[in-house]
Amino acid sequence: MKSDEEQLRHNIVRWSRSLFERGFTVGSSGNISVRLDDGFLSTPTNSCLGFLEPERLSRLDSQGQHIGGDAPTKELPLHMAFYEARPTARAVVHLHSSYATALSCLSDVDPDNAIAPITPYVVMRVGRVPVLKYTKPGSADIVPLIRQKASHSSAVLLGNHGPVVAGTSLEGAVFAAEELEETAKLILLTRTMPVRNLDAAAVADLETSFRLR
Numbered sequence: 001m002k003s004d005e006e007q008l009r010h011n012i013v014r015w016s017r018s019l020f021e022r023g024f025t026v027g028s029s030g031n032i033s034v035r036l037d038d039g040f041l042s043t044p045t046n047s048c049l050g051f052l053e054p055e056r057l058s059r060l061d062s063q064g065q066h067i068g069g070d071a072p073t074k075e076l077p078l079h080m081a082f083y084e085a086r087p088t089a090r091a092v093v094h095l096h097s098s099y100a101t102a103l104s105c106l107s108d109v110d111p112d113n114a115i116a117p118i119t120p121y122v123v124m125r126v127g128r129v130p131v132l133k134y135t136k137p138g139s140a141d142i143v144p145l146i147r148q149k150a151s152h153s154s155a156v157l158l159g160n161h162g163p164v165v166a167g168t169s170l171e172g173a174v175f176a177a178e179e180l181e182e183t184a185k186l187i188l189l190t191r192t193m194p195v196r197n198l199d200a201a202a203v204a205d206l207e208t209s210f211r212l213r
């Protein structure tokens, strides 16, 4: 019988491989963390999400200090800022998935919400997605920007970089990251077409009925 931590290590490896194999992230880009009762696990820096090993995942204490495994992702400040802003968050997923990253590079996207409510599922799973100004990858400069937005939004786009999604479980964060990517694709596919978004009443109804906190 696996302990909770062993099970989570196994799940991080499994979901990371799945995301990598389906092209949601390439090379050594992207990182994933989960919150434990007494700290955190994260993917190691410069690791390929397709080839992780459970025992080499980075182990952090409850303050985010590295206490075991390989050196953690350099985006730890970003992950920790999400956990601080969202006490219910149990996992954070950062990807360089193509369509969400493309949206993060557009100069005319709404910085308060890059993801228009074009389908119900994105409202249910993701909600509003602000675009944060560009900061250098791994820099703590991102921390105040996350603190400002993450209590109201479970997902953001890092400007000219890519999506970050928090969830109340690892599976939930992965599902939301996948839905964000697919919706970014639909938005870009329909960019020159007259799109009919869901109206405000429909969005409010979905938020009340389904939004995962």
Ligand SMILES: O=C(O)[C@@H](O)C(=O)COP(=O)(O)O
Pocket: 028, 029, 030, 031, 043, 044, 045, 046, 047, 072, 073, 074, 075, 094, 137, 138
């Ligand atoms: O874009 C970057 O450099 C990071 O945000 C990233 O995706 C991979 O960094 P590590 O997790 O430190 O490998």
Ligand SMILES: [Zn+2]
Pocket: 029, 030, 094, 095, 096, 137, 161, 162
């Ligand atoms: Zn990145």
